[in-house]
Amino acid sequence: MHQTTLSQNLLGLRKAEAIYDRVVQLSDLIFRDEALVNKQEHLQELTFLLQGVKGTDTILTIFNHRTYLPELQVGQEEFWGLLPNETKDERMKNVLSILHKDYAAFPYESVNWLADIFPKIPYEDRLNMKVHHCCMRFIRADDKQIRLFSQGVPVQVDENRNFRYTLNYIQNIQHLIKKDFTSYWIRISYGQNSELVQTFHSGSKDSSKRDLLSTREKEVLLLIAEDLDTKEIAQRLFISVNTVGNHRSNMIDRLGARDTTALVQLAKMTGMI
Known part of the structure; x- marks a missing residue:
């Protein structure tokens, strides 16, 4: 049994390394190589910020978009659980090794998408940027399930407003996402x-x-958040009760929300409402 688990872990690490290497190649298409300034000050700020949400389900990190590595992290040991002894360069590979197989395409697929769309955003529009990733599933060594939610904002950009570093707030939202959402x-x-x-x-x-x-x-959804029932929403918007129900079901299915309460929370977390 132990040998089987060990073999599975080694296989997962090899797959993670291949995925990670591809992500690094893709990230080089868009991001620049610059040093993180005021590193110690950023670490102190992250540590201070995390005190308000300290627990096992949150990380704050400054992410380097050239190396595709976290430059600074607070809370990662509690969040990811027991991982192999590692250097900073190995952390992402170890994290990717516990990514559920349903999401194996996520690392390179997402970076490829970002590398494609970001250069097309006009310089004058590259303001107030927030990047949200949602729903990726990880399984820790102790079988705890993680559904990742990440909000990233740039803390350093180059002269073309390309990201150098982003501050990422990462949270486990397992309680908000359907179990069968892939x-x-x-x-x-x-x-x-x-x-x-x-x-x-x-x-x-x-x-x-x-x-x-x-x-x-x-x-x-805004009216749902105001605690109006289906009939009241239909009357307010001059639509049928069935149409209100269809809208609710479609939103839940698209975002993977566990229920209506989770749907409202996800929409608020991402700024959709």
Whole structure:
């Protein structure tokens, strides 16, 4: 039994290393090589920020977009659980080794998408950027399930407003996601008032400048968040009760939310409502 587990772990590490090497190649297409300035100050800030959310389900990290490595991290041991003894360069490979097979394409697929869309964003629109990744599933050595939610904001950019480093807030949202949801999605917001978006959904391989939720769906969801029931929402929006129900079901299915309460929380966490 022990030998089987060991073989499985070694196989997972080899796959993770191959995925990681490909991600590094892709990241070089878009990101620049610059040193992180004020490193100690950033570490102190991260440590301070994490005190408000300290626990086993949150990490704060500064991520280097040239090396595709976390430059600084706080809370990673509690979050990922027991991983092999490692250097900083090995951490991402070890983390990828516990990525569930349903999400094996996530690392290079997501970086490839970012490398494709980011150069097409005009310089003047590269403001107030936030990058959200959601739903990727990991299984720790102790069998604890992790559903990853990450919000990244740039803390250092180059002269063309390409990311050098991002500050990432990473959270386990296992309690918000359906157990059988096998997709992930990414949402980037940017612009003067964060009014512009680009999205990717792995279930449909859909890349779009439209949001993950339509304008009408957001209207319905805002009223749900105000605690209106289905009949009240239908009356407010002059639509049928069945239409309200269809909108709710479609939103839950698309975002992978466990229920309506989780749906509202996910939409708020990403700024969709």
